Amino acid sequence: MNIWLIAGIAVASSLVLCAFMCLHGNPERRLVGLEMTSMIVITSMVLFTVGTGRLPFIDLPLTLAILSFGGGLVFVRFLRRYL
Amino acid sequence: MSPHHPIGEAILLSIVVLSAWLGVIGMLRMHEPTQALHYLSLPAIGAFALTIATFLETGLTQVFWKTLAICIMLLAINSVVTHASARAFRTRQLGHWEPRDGDPIEFVRDTKEFEQ
Numbered sequence: 001m002n003i004w005l006i007a008g009i010a011v012a013s014s015l016v017l018c019a020f021m022c023l024h025g026n027p028e029r030r031l032v033g034l035e036m037t038s039m040i041v042i043t044s045m046v047l048f049t050v051g052t053g054r055l056p057f058i059d060l061p062l063t064l065a066i067l068s069f070g071g072g073l074v075f076v077r078f079l080r081r082y083l
Numbered sequence: 084m085s086p087h088h089p090i091g092e093a094i095l096l097s098i099v100v101l102s103a104w105l106g107v108i109g110m111l112r113m114h115e116p117t118q119a120l121h122y123l124s125l126p127a128i129g130a131f132a133l134t135i136a137t138f139l140e141t142g143l144t145q146v147f148w149k150t151l152a153i154c155i156m157l158l159a160i161n162s163v164v165t166h167a168s169a170r171a172f173r174t175r176q177l178g179h180w181e182p183r184d185g186d187p188i189e190f191v192r193d194t195k196e197f198e199q
Contacts (some may be wrong), residue, residue: 065155
């Protein structure tokens with residue numbers, strides 16, 4: 001257990017509050033919770049990658065960062081038009 | 084070439100953890116979604132510290148460059164998605180995005196109205 005893994009666990013534990021935000025309130029608040037969740041997940045994935053020493057896994061947060069952009073915009077568009 | 088510096092890494096990683104937690108708590112504390120959107124920038128700022136910490140741990144490797152790409156992407160994407168979200172919230176509430184005569188100046192809704 002090194003400092004990177006400790007930081008990763010500390011960052012990932014905030015996902016509980018993000019899940020609470022995603023599951024409660026009106027659709028706008030849930031969308032903000034979803035966007036925050038993607039940021040936290042990307043950060044914690046980088047921390048776990050360096051912490052475990054499995055450096056090829058850095059491609060996963062990179063891919064998620066690209067995909068979360070499209071995903072966020074799709075949800076925003078859907079919220080604006082239909083919800 | 085790895086400028087390994089454990090104390091520097093510890094400080095930078097604590098900045099990452101603090102920024103993530105402050106962002107999440109601030110987002111939860113805000114009742115209005117438009118106010119909560121502001122706290123999305125805090126983890127993006129933490130990504131800067133994460134990039135520097137990765138450089139201290141691994142040096143100028145592929146991991147560092149990819150982490151730098153993630154950091155730049157988070158900063159760029161965050162601003163675009165935040166703007167699009169705020170625009171969608173306003174359109175959803177008022178029915179249009181651009182300012183018109185008769186629009187309420189105070190966009191933030193009353194807290195009591197939100198809680199009902």
